[in-house]
Amino acid sequence: xxxxxxxxxxxxxxxxxxxxxxxxxxxxxxxxxxxxxxxxxxxxxxxxxxxxxxxxxxxxxxxxxxxxxxxxxxxxxxxxxxxxxxxxxxxxxxxxxxxxxxxxxxxxxxxxxxxxxxxxxxxxxxxxxxxxxxxxxxxxxxxxxxxxxxxxxxxxxxxxxxxxxxxxxxxxxxxxxxxxxxxxxxxxxxxxxxxxxxxxxxxxxxxxxxxxxxxxxxxxxxxxxxxxxxxxxxxxxxxxxxxxxxxxxxxxxxxxxxxxxxxxxxxxxxxxxxxxxxxxxxxxxxxxxxxxxxxxxxxxxxxxxxxxx
Numbered sequence: 001x002x003x004x005x006x007x008x009x010x011x012x013x014x015x016x017x018x019x020x021x022x023x024x025x026x027x028x029x030x031x032x033x034x035x036x037x038x039x040x041x042x043x044x045x046x047x048x049x050x051x052x053x054x055x056x057x058x059x060x061x062x063x064x065x066x067x068x069x070x071x072x073x074x075x076x077x078x079x080x081x082x083x084x085x086x087x088x089x090x091x092x093x094x095x096x097x098x099x100x101x102x103x104x105x106x107x108x109x110x111x112x113x114x115x116x117x118x119x120x121x122x123x124x125x126x127x128x129x130x131x132x133x134x135x136x137x138x139x140x141x142x143x144x145x146x147x148x149x150x151x152x153x154x155x156x157x158x159x160x161x162x163x164x165x166x167x168x169x170x171x172x173x174x175x176x177x178x179x180x181x182x183x184x185x186x187x188x189x190x191x192x193x194x195x196x197x198x199x200x201x202x203x204x205x206x207x208x209x210x211x212x213x214x215x216x217x218x219x220x221x222x223x224x225x226x227x228x229x230x231x232x233x234x235x236x237x238x239x240x241x242x243x244x245x246x247x248x249x250x251x252x253x254x255x256x257x258x259x260x261x262x263x264x265x266x267x268x269x270x271x272x273x274x275x276x277x278x279x280x281x282x283x284x285x286x287x288x289x290x291x292x293x294x295x296x297x298x299x300x301x302x303x304x305x306x307x308x309x
Contacts, residue, residue, distance in 0.1 A: 007076075007079065010043065010068075012031075012036055012039040012040065013068065013069070016040065020059065022036040047068070049064040051064060081144060097126050097281070098128075099127070100144070101129070101150075102132065102149055102151055104240070104268075107224065107244055108247035108251075109244075112292050113285075113292040114128060131150075133150030137150065137159065141156070143273075147271065147285060149269075150269060151204045151267065157274075160271070160272045160274055161271055162272070162309060163268070163309055164269065164289050165306065166265050166266070166268075166308055167241035167243045167266050167304065168241070168263065169206050169264035169266070170239070170242050170259055172228070172248055172255050174231055174255060177235055178191070179258070180258070183258070184258065184259055185258045185260055190216060192217040196221070196234065196238040197216075197238070198223075198227050206264040208263045209264060224244065232252060239264075242304035243296065245304075246301055257300055270289065293307060
């Protein structure tokens with residue numbers, strides 16, 4: 001059975017599910033409530049399935065509705081990407097490039113590398129999205145992103161994974177933390193009640209001597225973007241890669257960086273599609289990534305950041 005429905009109705013359906021009612025969807029989309037209801041009816045007629053269970057006071061998606069909602073996000077995001085690409089071609093003569101970056105690199109390093117790339121290669125539009133390492137692979141594979149920066153790889157006939165740097169895990173601590181005056185921090189000495197565990201959104205475990213880190217308990221957890229503020233607020237301590245630590249220390253002068261007694265590290269990779277037209281761009285981006293890392297290799301970071309390849 002062929003199912004024909006238009007994108008406008010799909011967007012209305014997505015908004016109804018997201019907001020929870022036709023009334024709120026009408027307000028968001030600046031339409032009348034009857035127009036919203038008619039669009040849902042058209043979509044149900046076109047798909048041949050009921051999208052909402054109307055036996056309750058509130059609209060609840062049926063199983064088919066839940067499935068369509070999850071797929072609609074990908075379709076609508078793809079339309080936005082196409083629109084942005086066409087606008088970029090019209091305005092700049094070329095499609096904008098997109099990077100999907102691991103949270104660990106997105107605090108300052110990835111934007112600095114993109115700025116360096118643009119300084120060397122012109123003003124072609126560039127955007128950076130934060131994705132987990134696994135999501136970055138998927139984004140490049142499905143062409144939602146041109147490049148990915150992550151900490152994991154997998155066997156793929158369609159993708160290249162190029163290691164470009166290794167960043168040791170270091171401690172960042174508030175100046176008033178009892179371990180802040182140590183030359184070297186032993187993971188086993190970190191008081192659990194002061195430890196802020198980063199939520200990498202990557203499901204990636206550091207390499208090296210990580211036995212103590214795996215058993216370190218924490219009552220506080222924060223996404224990478226919130227780790228610095230959380231450490232400051234509780235005068236605590238956290239463990240992050242050296243590139244993130246460089247960015248954090250530059251922005252928060254009351255936080256100090258200390259090496260660990262145990263050697264732990266993350267290897268970061270550039271993820272690209274195996275297409276001839278991407279290879280030259282990938283080499284230029286690698287140059288920018290390595291040069292930006294090299295800028296950070298001084299003091300404690302001289303040994304904690306290593307260029308690969």
